[in-house]
Amino acid sequence: MGAPEAYDADQIDDLARRAQDGDRPALEELLTAVRPRALRVCQGVLPHSADAEDACQEALINIAGKIGGWGRRGRFTTWMHAVAVNSARTTYRRMKNQAVPADPQAEGGGSLERPDPRTTSVIAGTRLDLLEAMETLEREHPQVVEPLLLRDVYGLPYDEIAALVGAPLGTIKAQIHHGRRLARELLRGGVE
Incomplete structure (x- = not known):
């Protein structure tokens, strides 16, 4: 299986319009076309690749489910970018809420000091x-x-x-x- 065909912005906009109009094959093709871009956006927020992959999957689900929200005023990729950013941030929030800090008093427990952003x-x-x-x-x-x-x-x-x-x-x-x-x-x- 070769690399996916590269799509220009006009082709992506066309696929998105067709997908909005209910063309299921166009939606599948659109999601394939924008996946690499969505993954790059998610990787910009979440440096760990598995987390970025999870966020990208969530972004693609959101794009498919909310495609009607693209108003066709600007490029589809701009709208998709915002959806991917929000998905990455949602994934980060979910991971943060699920994280259980280690007990520093427990045997072998370490300090959970937060790194200083000025020096990290x-x-x-x-x-x-x-x-x-x-x-x-x-x-x-x-x-x-x-x-x-x-x-x-x-x-x-x-x-x-x-x-x-x-x-x-x-x-x-x-x-x-x-x-x-x-x-x-x-x-x-x-x-x-």
Whole structure:
């Protein structure tokens, strides 16, 4: 079995329109076409490959189930990107809630000190500091999280983000600027 055929944005949009109109084979082909992109998005949030795979699977299920939510105003891949980001963040939250901390008092138990994000490299294998900051922002300033992630983590252009979230370009730029300031403070440990 060879590598999947590469699809350009117009072909993906066409498949998505057909899938929205009830064409089941087009939906299957669409999911195959966007899977590598969805996996890359999930890997950007969850560095452990098995976790990213789980999140990608969830993203594909969400894409199939919510395809009617794509408004056809922008590129399907932009909408899909947001679905994949949200799936990865949901997977992270679920894993975080299921985690059972070790008892430091138990025999052989170690310290559960959290690494200082100012001295822990993301390249060294963790984005937990960023994910924790996004969790805090989502509770306290939910309007800035999605635009901030789409711009600064995934590199989408401002105009695509504005079309995706249905807000004016100036509002999106202001939300991203505000989100950056808040995220910097959280990553430095300045806001709780």
